[in-house]
Amino acid sequence: MKQTNKQNSALHNKEGKSISNSVSAKSAARIKKLRKKKVSAEELLQAILKGNKPALSRAITLIESQQQNHAKDVSTLxxxxxxxxNKSIRIGITGVPGVGKSTFIEAFGNYLIQQGKKVAVLAVDPTSSISHGSILGDKTRMEELVKQENAFIRPTASGDSLGGVAKKTRESIILCEAAGxxxxxxxxxxxxxxxxxxHSMTDFFLLLKLAGAGDELQGIKRGIMEMADAIIINKADGENERPAKKAKAEFKKALHLYPTRQSEWIPKVKLCSALYNSGIEPIWKMIENYRKITQENDYFYHNRHEQNKFWLxxxxxxxxxxxFYNQPTIKTxxxxxxxxxxxxKTTPFEAATYLLKLAKEL
Amino acid sequence: MKQTNKQNSALHNKEGKSISNSVSAKSAARIKKLRKKKVSAEELLQAILKGNKPALSRAITLIESQQQNHAKDVSTLxxxxxxxxNKSIRIGITGVPGVGKSTFIEAFGNYLIQQGKKVAVLAVDPTSSISHGSILGDKTRMEELVKQENAFIRPTASGDSLGGVAKKTRESIILCEAAGxxxxxxxxxxxxxxxxxxHSMTDFFLLLKLAGAGDELQGIKRGIMEMADAIIINKADGENERPAKKAKAEFKKALHLYPTRQSEWIPKVKLCSALYNSGIEPIWKMIENYRKITQENDYFYHNRHEQNKFWLxxxxxxxxxxxFYNQPTIKTxxxxxxxxxxxxKTTPFEAATYLLKLAKEL
Incomplete structure (x- = not known):
């Protein structure tokens, strides 16, 4: 939609005078089409493979656009x-608001770049469609990382179902990886x-927590502990250090209650202070160790295959x-x-039967 | 599947000797079909409308069977x-395991029957496919209710996606209502x-809780509080009575923080002891009051319309x-x-594209 508006305004501004309304819709569409062709999907692809960030950005916008006429370009890309x-390591990071995810990603990302890595940051935020915000919308929260040549930060696509956001994110991962x-x-x-x-699109899953006041094991959504490959207790600095250490011991005990994993990996608990840049390196060492172990025992690849089946x-x-829903008749x-x-005047069942029958006849 | 097995064994036992293997598959299928026809969907429907519980049970089994050849019968029903x-009140009841849901339903259901109501109990249990159990599988936990002429208790359909279970439950509601x-x-x-x-298929949503030790507001999944029309603190008896009263005050305070609802209903907090049958009547009076208020301000009907749209x-x-998935070629x-x-040897995207193209050509 944005692109269309831009083109309209460019048309209007051409040679300082507005184009008459008599320009037929057909020729306007032809002009639009020509302009859109200016950078073809093939050219975009070549630029991505060279690591061009604006091209990567533009391609992700294409993925995020729900327009049917972009479907072919998206396939090409x-x-x-x-x-x-598929040559990267994909790390999921979760935690309740206020736990310091952005600060952690800023510190962790900068550390990785110092190690010679190229870091892409994506986000899955199903709430952004409601709040009209997005996790990474406030880019100033990662002001150092965003300036790095070897970092690519992409705010969440908004206004969509979780399924839709997930698909786009997975496709964006592919593009980021191809861009190096x-x-x-x-x-x-x-x-x-x-x-x-x-969790279903990453190799390693980090759960960020804060040390609380004795309620460390409360308030954790069922199942999250089972998904986490590591729990990071953030803000473990100053007065917080002692409760953080206590929380670490409690989490360790709790993690011991879960059965051994298929990956043979025993989930770890680490302390860190993203704000003071402490405890960051051990987290990366741990993830590298995880990759080594699971690539040796084949779990790493097995897991990606299972994820691929799920994504199929x-x-x-x-x-x-x-x-189904994009057919004009069905829309009406x-x-x-x-x-x-x-x-x-009708029931959901009758209406569904009617629409499904209608679609069959189209 | 069960039915098929039974028929096979009946065939084998006929006149004390087994039927030869040379019985053609075709004629076996014909016999099966004849036996299945014995009670037609139309007959089942008439029995349901007369309030016949075995017929209702059988019809729900039909809904739960995923067999394509039952689809027409299901539609008829x-x-x-x-x-x-649509003439009932639909009440959702949730709470963590151990909160006493079964005991509550036993007490609440028996009370309702004493008031001249006809009570159907259904369950949505997405975990039953994993644990191979089901919430209501252990019927002895509702041993009084299950004996009542005016009660119908149906254990959960197992082994299915949440979407599938939801659809079946919604259809079962329709059947139960038609059965009176x-x-x-x-x-x-x-x-x-x-x-x-x-929540998306009920008029009133009850959240069952226990009084804890100061952590009443912990461990509640985000969003549940917003869905609850009432919080019932169960097991408010003996030594538990004081902490239950304290918890009630805390929940009341917490509920006050939420904005006013479209229904204009202010969520209530009630104490009860399902085991000792105390506090049951006020819960029903509250629900009747809810129905009165929301039918007067039209929210009751508006909400059902919105639910119907969602279910469409x-x-x-x-x-x-x-x-898509039931086409034999696609299955293979x-x-x-x-x-x-x-x-x-392929990627999820390539495989999906291939299968979708294939289905188009079928």
Whole structure:
């Protein structure tokens, strides 16, 4: 949508005078199409493979656009990037608001760049469609990292279903990897099912926590502990250091209660203070160790295969829905059926049967 | 599947000798079909409308069977029941394991029956597919209620996606209502998204809690408090009475922090001891009051319309998936593609594209 507006205003500003309204819609569409072609998907792809960040950014915008006429370009991009993808380590990072995720990513990302890594930061934020904000929208919170040549930070796509956001994020990972980013950080806030989604697309899952006052084991969503490969207790500085150490011991005890994992990895608990840049290196060493162990015992690859199977089904399901709901007749008729439900003149079952039958005949 | 086995064994036992293997598959299928026809969907429907519980049970089994050849019968049943449905109050009940949901439903259900109500108990339990158990599987926990003529208790359908379980539960509600049950209790355990699903099909949502030791506001999943129309503090008896009263005050305070609801209903906090049958009547009076208020201000109907719209989309989405994955060619080819992913010979995107294209050509 943004692109269209820009083109309109460019048209209007051309040679200082506005174009008459009599310009037919057809020729306007032709002009638009020509302009859009200016950078083809193939050219974009080549630029991405060279590590061009503006091209990467533009390609992700294309992925995020829900327009059907971009579908072919998106395919070209993904198919072209796939052979160059999969060579990174993908790290999921979660934690409740206020735990210091942005500060942690700033510190951790800068450390990784010092180690010669290329770091991409993506986010899955299902709440952004409601709050009209986004986790990474406030870029100033990562002001050092954002300036780095070897960092790529992308705010969340907003206004979408979790399934849709997930698909886009997964495709964005592929593109980032093809652009040479070898460490992908995927941030999420602990809402609904978003952690599960991020867990299903990452190799290593970090849960950020704060030391509380004796309630360390409370308030953790069921299942999150089981997903975490490591718990990082952030803000372990100053007065917080003692309670953080206590919390570490408690978490360690709690993690011991879970059965051994298929990965043979025993989840770790680490202290850190992202603000004071302390405890960052041990976290990276731990992740490198995890990669070594799980690549040796093959779990790393097995896990990615399982994730791929899951994403095959997800991709199909999303596509089935998008094929159905994007048909103009269905769009019109769905609106009518929703109105009939509002007026008590039909039931969800009748309406669904009617629309499905209609689609079959199209 | 069960039915098929039974028929086979009946065939084998006929006249004390086993039937030869030469009975053609075709004629066996014909016999099966004849036996299945013995009670037609139309007959089942008439029995349900007369309030026949075994017929209701059998119809729900039909809904739960995922067999495509039952789809037409299921439609007949639902379409036939719909004009007689919608006249009940639907109450969702959630709470962590151990909070006493079964004991509460036993006490609450028996009270309702004494008031002349007809009570159906259903359950949404997405974990049952993993644990191979089910919330209501252990029927002895409701031994009084289960004996009542005016009670219908149905254990959860197992082994399915949450979406699938939700659809079946919603359809079961319609059938129960058509069979004359005027109070529908839908139980769920607080796992994943199941509360959201139950909330989306009920008029009133009860959250059961226990009085803890100062951590009353911890451990509550985000969003649950916002969904609850009432919090019931169970096991408020003996030594527990004082902490329960304290907890009540704290919950009341917490609930005050939420903005006013569209329903204009202010969520209540009540104490009860399901085991000692105390505090049950005020809960029902509260729900009756809720119904009165929201029927007067129209929210009750508005909410059901919104739920119907949601279920229209859910029904379509489930049907799109079921249409796709139930095609024999897709079943075979999907298996092959999953194997190729396992062997690293394709990607989820390529495989999805291939399968979607294949389905188009079928």
């Amino acid at each position: 993904i198919e072209g990037c796939l052979p160059h993808a 980013f070898d460490t992908i950080l995927i941030e999420t806030v602990g809402v609904g099912q978003s952690e599960t989604v991020v 089904l997800q991709t199909i399901n999303e596509q089935l829905k998008s094929n 008729e769905l609106k009518k059926q929703l109105q009939l439900i509002e007026e008590n | 639902i379409e036939g029941c719909l004009p007689h449905a 049950f005027d109070t529908i209790l839908i139980e769920t355990v607080g796992v994943g998204q199941s509360e959201t699903v139950v 989309l859910q029904t379509i989405n489930e049907q799109l998936k079921s249409n 080819e999907l298996k092959k593609q999953l194997q190729l992913i396992e062997e690293n």
